[in-house]
Amino acid sequence: MGQFVHNQLTAVFAYFSELSFPAFSFFHVEEQNIFFSELIAFTREAIKLDENAVCGTILCQRDLELFKSFGLIQEKPQRFLTMKHQDETKLLESNMVEKVSESEYSDVLNFLHRGGMRFFTRSELENCPFLGIKEGNDFIAVGGYHFYDSRLVEVGNIVTRLDCRGRGLAKHLTSELTHLGKKRSPDVYLGVLADNLPAVRVYEGLGYQTIEELSIVDFTLTSKYGS
Incomplete structure (x- = not known):
């Protein structure tokens, strides 16, 4: 309107x-x-x-x-922070992460819903690349984007299975998502709750800087x- x-x-x-x-x-x-x-x-x-x-x-x-x-x-x-990626030298190179295939969409949907992703939509999975980390045949971490456009990319929908947290999986996943996002646009962003200090520190360690508080x-x- x-x-x-x-x-x-x-x-x-x-x-x-x-x-x-x-x-x-x-x-x-x-x-x-x-x-x-x-x-x-x-x-x-x-x-x-x-x-x-x-x-x-x-x-x-x-x-x-x-x-x-x-x-x-x-x-x-x-409080919600908008962070922009500023330093590519801080990104990791990882062999843990793989691209989600269309045949795995239903597994990813279930994984993200179980992870309580309030802002995730199926159209994001269908229109943007998603990445995951597996143990055996099961996803233990998944991430993707809210926007994936030549004008800007917004990393999001990052979830690690509860019993696998503390292993640095989200850090590897965010690095790979950022690498991939940079191929689409030089302007790569993400959003995070300000009181989620562990996540904020991970993103800062990967070269993200807060540019706005909402x-x-x-x-x-x-x-x-x-x-």
């Missing part, structure tokens, strides 16, 4: 239907005034969501304050203050 004032775009509220919860992206054109309550009301009507449905999005600080001012936020936001939020499309 886009909002226009005097034929100028002020904001976009995009609904993504493939996840297990109502997911949105929000973009506010910085120099334009936004009629936020009208945009929320229109979105609620267009999507036909239950008024109590809990939605999810990722916001910058300015937009977080906007959502808060309308009483939409449900829980305490989670917030993962749960919100409703019904303002406490009316809309």
